[in-house]
Amino acid sequence: MRMSLWEYANPKRFMGWTAPVLPVVFGLAGVCLVVGLVWGFFFTPDDYRQGSTVKIIYLHVPAALMAINAWIMMLVASLIWIVRRHHVSALAAKAAASVGLTMTLIALFTGAIWGQPMWGTYWAWDPRLTSFLILFLFYLGYIALWEAIEDPDTAADLTSVLCMVGSIFAILSRYAVLFWNQGLHQGASLSLDPEENVADVFWLPLVVCIAGFALLFIALVLLRTRTEIRARRIRALEARVRRA
Amino acid sequence: MIALLLRDLRLAVRAGGGFGLGLAFFLIVVVLVPFGVGPETAVLTRIAPGILWVASLLAALLSLDRIFALDFEDGSLALLATSPLPLEGAALMKALAHWITTGLPLTIAAPALGFLLSLAPEAYVYLLVSLLLGTPALSMIGTFGAALTVGLRRGGLLLSLLVLPLYVPTLIFGAEAVRRGADGLDPTGALLLLGAITAGTFALLPFATAATLRINLR
Numbered sequence: 036m037r038m039s040l041w042e043y044a045n046p047k048r049f050m051g052w053t054a055p056v057l058p059v060v061f062g063l064a065g066v067c068l069v070v071g072l073v074w075g076f077f078f079t080p081d082d083y084r085q086g087s088t089v090k091i092i093y094l095h096v097p098a099a100l101m102a103i104n105a106w107i108m109m110l111v112a113s114l115i116w117i118v119r120r121h122h123v124s125a126l127a128a129k130a131a132a133s134v135g136l137t138m139t140l141i142a143l144f145t146g147a148i149w150g151q152p153m154w155g156t157y158w159a160w161d162p163r164l165t166s167f168l169i170l171f172l173f174y175l176g177y178i179a180l181w182e183a184i185e186d187p188d189t190a191a192d193l194t195s196v197l198c199m200v201g202s203i204f205a206i207l208s209r210y211a212v213l214f215w216n217q218g219l220h221q222g223a224s225l226s227l228d229p230e231e232n233v234a235d236v237f238w239l240p241l242v243v244c245i246a247g248f249a250l251l252f253i254a255l256v257l258l259r260t261r262t263e264i265r266a267r268r269i270r271a272l273e274a275r276v277r278r279a
Numbered sequence: 280m281i282a283l284l285l286r287d288l289r290l291a292v293r294a295g296g297g298f299g300l301g302l303a304f305f306l307i308v309v310v311l312v313p314f315g316v317g318p319e320t321a322v323l324t325r326i327a328p329g330i331l332w333v334a335s336l337l338a339a340l341l342s343l344d345r346i347f348a349l350d351f352e353d354g355s356l357a358l359l360a361t362s363p364l365p366l367e368g369a370a371l372m373k374a375l376a377h378w379i380t381t382g383l384p385l386t387i388a389a390p391a392l393g394f395l396l397s398l399a400p401e402a403y404v405y406l407l408v409s410l411l412l413g414t415p416a417l418s419m420i421g422t423f424g425a426a427l428t429v430g431l432r433r434g435g436l437l438l439s440l441l442v443l444p445l446y447v448p449t450l451i452f453g454a455e456a457v458r459r460g461a462d463g464l465d466p467t468g469a470l471l472l473l474g475a476i477t478a479g480t481f482a483l484l485p486f487a488t489a490a491t492l493r494i495n496l497r
Contacts, residue, residue, distance in 0.1 A: 172444040176437075180427065183437050192494040193427055197441065200423065200487050204445045207476070211448040214472070215455055 044121040046264050053257050060254040067247030075240035091149045093241060097248035099142035102170065105135025105252065109177075110202050113195035123260065125191035126267070128198065129181055130259030134252055136174040143167055162212045169208045173201050187267065280368050283359075287376035290349075301381045302388055305338040309392045320397045327396035328406070328457035334392075335385045335410060336417060336446055342381050343421040344438055346373050347429040347492070356429075360496050370488035371481070374415075374422040382414030398461065405460030409473060413453040416477040420445045423484045426491040449476055 042048060075093035112128035115121055146164065147157040158164065180197055184190035291298045312330050316322055350356040359369045389410055390403050398406065424442035428434030456469035 169444055169447055172440075176441045176444060179437055179440050183428075183431055183434070189430070189494060189497070193491055196487055196491050196494070197427060200484070201445070203483075204448065207448040208444075208451075211451040211472075214469070215451045 041119065041121065044123045046123055049123050050261060050264060053261055057254060057257050057261075060250055060257065064247050064250035064254050067243055067250055071240050071243030071245075071247050075237075075244060079237055079240060088149060088152045089237070091145050092237065093244045095142060095145040095149060096241060097245045098138045098145065099167070100245060101248050101252050102135055102138035102142050102167070104249070105131050105138060106170065106173070106198075106202070106205070108256075109135065109198050113198040116191055117195050117199075122191075122267075123264070125187075125195070126263040127256060127260045128194070129191075130263055131252075131256045132174060132178050132181070134255045134259070136171070136178065138248075138252070139167060139171045139174060143171065160216055162209075162216055165212045165216070166209045169212070170205060173205055177201065187270075280364060280372050283364070283369060284372045284376055287373060288379060291345075291376065291380040298380050299384075301338040301342050302384050304341050305334050305385055305388065306392065308334040308337060309395060312396070323396045324399055324461075327393060327398040328402060328461060329454045330396060331389055331393060331398070331406060332409075332413075332450055332454040332457065335382075335389065335414065336443075336450055338385055339377075339381050339414065339417045339421060340439055340442060342377065343425045343442065344428070344435050346377055346422055346425040348425075348434075351429045351495075356492070357496055360492065366489035366492055367485040370422060370426070370485045370492065374419040374481075374485075374488075377422060378415050378418035382410075382418050386410040386414055401463060402457050402461035405466050405470070406457050409453045409456040409466075409470060412470060412473045412477055413449050416449045416473075416480045417446060419477075419480040419484050420449070423488045423491070426488045426495065429492070430495045449473065452476065 043052060072093055076090050079090070081087045081089065109128045109131050112124045112131065116125040116128065143164075146167075150159070151157050177194060177197060180194050181190055184193060309330065312326075312334075313323060316326065347356060350359070360366050362369075386407060389406055393403060393406055421442055424438050424445070427441060428438045431437065452469045452473040456466040456473060459466035459469060
């Protein structure tokens with residue numbers, strides 16, 4: 036019998052394979068984060084201009100990266116829900132939203148802490164900072180819509196449409212903001228352009244930290260999706276009891 | 280489609296339709312600003328483009344939940360969905376009716392309010408043009424937001440939370456066009472992008488609006 040990838044999206048099967056996988060992902064995330072952060076904080080030299088404040092990069096860049104990736108994952112999950120009607124997909128999008136919101140907050144806060152010694156201000160209406168604030172608002176709206184609608188299928192449908200439309204407007208806002216103000220923020224820390232990239236000493240622990248954040252994100256989303264599936268089962272059971 | 284547009288316009292203009300409320304709100308916001316920031320002309324001239332755009336955005340927001348709510352309650356929205364007219368067309372007409380009853384009056388009233396805020400004389404033309412180009416996008420995006428929240432009992436607050444982030448690009452290009460006009464720079468780029476946003480929203484959002492309405496009517 037040929038197995039399709041979609042078989043893993045069956046809620047029962049999903050609960051089955053995530054139960055053993057989840058602790059492994061959590062463990063790997065912990066290892067990566069501990070190694071990356073310890074390496075980054077204690078075993079890299081201070082930057083010649085920024086001093087030791089540069090070390091906040093090990094929290095700031097991975098969190099910012101995952102904040103954007105979480106939204107992209109939500110978009111993909113929403114598309115899968117709209118096209119193939121896999122309930123796990125809709126619930127995973129819901130689960131990813133609050134993790135993404137937290138990542139956005141971490142990126143904004145660590146950025147503010149970093150901005151104070153470097154730019155002399157916690158906040159500036161810089162394009163990147165502003166885009167992240169707008170992303171934060173998009174997350175808030177998305178989560179609020181999930182919370183507001185009682186019927187889970189309607190909520191999944193409507194939030195999926197919002198996620199798709201919101202993605203277009205988020206990209207639009209990103210470039211509109213560039214049009215509106217030129218920024219203080221440095222270019223990309225990780226890029227294929229060697230001129231733009233950070234130096235190698237900082238690069239390796241940073242990549243480890245990013246892997247740690249990515250694994251942590253996956254682990255949290257799996258955990259929250261499992262919770263959502265259980266909550267759904269409880270609701271179904273309660274409804275059955277009420278009918279009996 | 281024309282009949283639907285005329286019906287919506289007639290309903291909006293009648294007593295209790297809320298026509299003019301948005302305009303009055305626009306006026307009040309603009310009048311309140313000098314109390315908040317002080318009466319110095321130089322400061323007001325500087326912030327006038329932004330204030331006028333933000334105020335018209337809020338005024339457009341005010342009447343959004345009426346677009347579908349009443350039709351949803353009395354069942355005429357379900358009738359519209361089953362009528363031979365595609366729901367996409369109905370969504371488009373709803374947005375157009377909203378624009379004619381709020382966006383257009385706002386655009387016409389804005390120069391008078393610009394006078395109150397001592398807007399730079401060169402900026403009046405661009406204020407008018409940018410509002411004319413931008414407010415249709417506000418109505419169309421708002422119609423989408425209204426369709427998302429139509430089934431909710433207290434959707435008003437949620438509606439603003441959903442719609443306001445979507446207004447960001449429109450606001451940026453609109454206010455930027457007026458500001459550039461006031462500073463004597465060339466605002467063509469901002470105006471073109473504003474027009475592009477309006478054209479894009481009118482091309483795509485009717486489909487998203489119709490899809491959300493179908494979900495809500497299920």
